[in-house]
Amino acid sequence: MEESLSRLTRLAFARESNDYLHKDVDELSLVEDLKKKYGLKRVHRLDVGKNIDGFSPLIQDVLETPELLGLVTGSLTEYPENSYLRLRRQLALHHDIPPEWFVFGAGLESVIDHIARAVLDPGDFVLIPVPNFDVFENVSFRMGASLCFTELFNLRWDGNTVERLCGQMRDGAYRLLWISNPINPTGQHIPADAIETLLSLASKTGTLLVVDEAYGEYGDTPDRIRSASALLKTYPNLMVLRTFSKIHCLPSARVGYMASSSEALRRAVNTYRPMFPFSWFSLYMAQLAVLDTDYVNEIRRRNQERKDRFWARIQREDSGLHAFEFLDSDTNTLMFRHADLGADALHGFLAAHGFLTANLNRLTGIRNQGFLRMTLHGDAVNEEFLDACRKVTC
Structure with a gap:
């Protein structure tokens, strides 16, 4: 039946999306599979850039x-x-x-x-x-x-x-x-x-x-x-x-x-x-x-404070994160990569430890450069994420 499709639709089939999200992937099932496979109590969704504090009171x-x-x-x-x-x-x-x-x-x-x-x-x-x-x-x-x-x-x-x-x-x-x-x-x-x-x-x-x-x-x-x-x-x-x-x-x-x-x-x-x-x-x-608008202002303030505390942790001499590069951001998300581990391997390692990140390795402009992206959460979750990063071995 493909011959009955429009020329532009057939053209669209020729290009695979480079985004980290895919229409044919059930994220909820993926989370449950990770829990069962690695014995995790919880998988944190650091891959989506929403406000982790939730909607307005x-x-x-x-x-x-x-x-x-x-x-x-x-x-x-x-x-x-x-x-x-x-x-x-x-x-x-x-x-x-x-x-x-x-x-x-x-x-x-x-x-x-x-x-x-x-x-x-x-x-x-x-x-x-x-x-x-x-x-x-x-x-x-x-x-x-x-x-x-x-x-x-x-x-x-x-x-x-x-x-x-x-x-x-x-x-x-x-x-x-x-x-x-x-x-x-x-x-x-x-x-x-x-x-x-x-x-x-x-x-x-x-x-x-x-x-x-x-x-x-x-x-x-x-x-x-x-x-x-x-x-x-x-x-x-x-x-x-x-x-x-x-x-x-x-x-x-x-x-x-x-x-x-x-x-x-x-x-x-x-x-x-x-x-x-x-x-x-x-x-x-x-x-x-x-x-x-008061709530939006409050979320912006909370995000900046969390980001400041996160940067303070990773910039410490004894952080144990010297193999990582984090890029500064004006939002609630941060791009990062490891000096020796590729994006796919790092993404899989962090997922096995309960942290889903956005894999940007196929994105135009940074293809094969090893970048993932994470969304800042509360201090406790952020510290657990950094603990998982410290466990990375090549």
């Missing part, structure tokens, strides 16, 4: 009210709201842009897919600084686009990175430039002036620019958000993405959104959005989460 309070049961059962027999007026208004105040500038989707991956479908034709050139979020490559390839990569020197975004990207846009016709900020997976925050420099040139070369801020809240401050959405009024070629899956810790809600000042881009992306991308309950949880 405001949501917890609502979940515990007797009235919620009636609301949930009543909503099951109705289609969910499709205009998202309340959430639009809340986000508009948050980003200081008009409420009609938002487009919603079932998680950022679907929004990214809709963008690719909306703007890419087969043969278009797409520019991607790497390492980056692998989904950018997957969705662009599925549309038949040609992928052009710009590798980060020493895995850090700097002035040289901006110059090289600008040089590529001047020399070639690129339909789209994909950026994650903070960068997924390195966690580095890209300064606003670097984004604006790229935007300014992209607006002249006819290049669309997507800034995926899935981890953006980790770079915000208590009194303002540090988002490229501040540039939307000036640059209609910009699309800014955020999600409720990371710092808000609502990954199952699957609420992601795009902001754009271009009506044409919003209409195009909305064309590929299903009529009801997420449930009433998901929408309700997102509306509550966006209200609790």
Whole structure:
């Protein structure tokens, strides 16, 4: 039956995803198998970048009210709201842009897919600084686009990175430039002036620019958000993405959104959005989460304190971790590798000791460089993880 599939679908089959997550892997079964195989009481999921403190106490309070049961059962027999007026208004105040500038989707991956479908034709050139979020490559390839990569020197975004990207846009016709900020997976925050420099040139070369801020809240401050959405009024070629899956810790809600000042881009992306991308309950949880800015500020503070204590442990002379290299990050995740042990072997060793990490060894830009990524947990779990690292032998 493969001959009955579209040409682009058959093309998509030719590229295997480089991401550490796979659609055909049941993570819950994997965890149970590890427990049985190695006699583990618990397996810690350090491979997913969500907020380990959980969702807002405001949501917890609502979940515990007797009235919620009636609301949930009543909503099951109705289609969910499709205009998202309340959430639009809340986000508009948050980003200081008009409420009609938002487009919603079932998680950022679907929004990214809709963008690719909306703007890419087969043969278009797409520019991607790497390492980056692998989904950018997957969705662009599925549309038949040609992928052009710009590798980060020493895995850090700097002035040289901006110059090289600008040089590529001047020399070639690129339909789209994909950026994650903070960068997924390195966690580095890209300064606003670097984004604006790229935007300014992209607006002249006819290049669309997507800034995926899935981890953006980790770079915000208590009194303002540090988002490229501040540039939307000036640059209609910009699309800014955020999600409720990371710092808000609502990954199952699957609420992601795009902001754009271009009506044409919003209409195009909305064309590929299903009529009801997420449930009433998901929408309700997102509306509550966006209200609790105090909790987001608290999570950001906790994360920084945990990270400071983690760095203090690994930098001690007697840490026993001198064979490891950890990269600093502006988020709740850290990339790391071992001087002598490859990524697959290290990943397997840590899994056998009860710690699932993200294996980045196939990711474009850091392929075969031995990197894994871990999400910071509480101090006790972090110390157990470092104890497991100390046991590594080659």
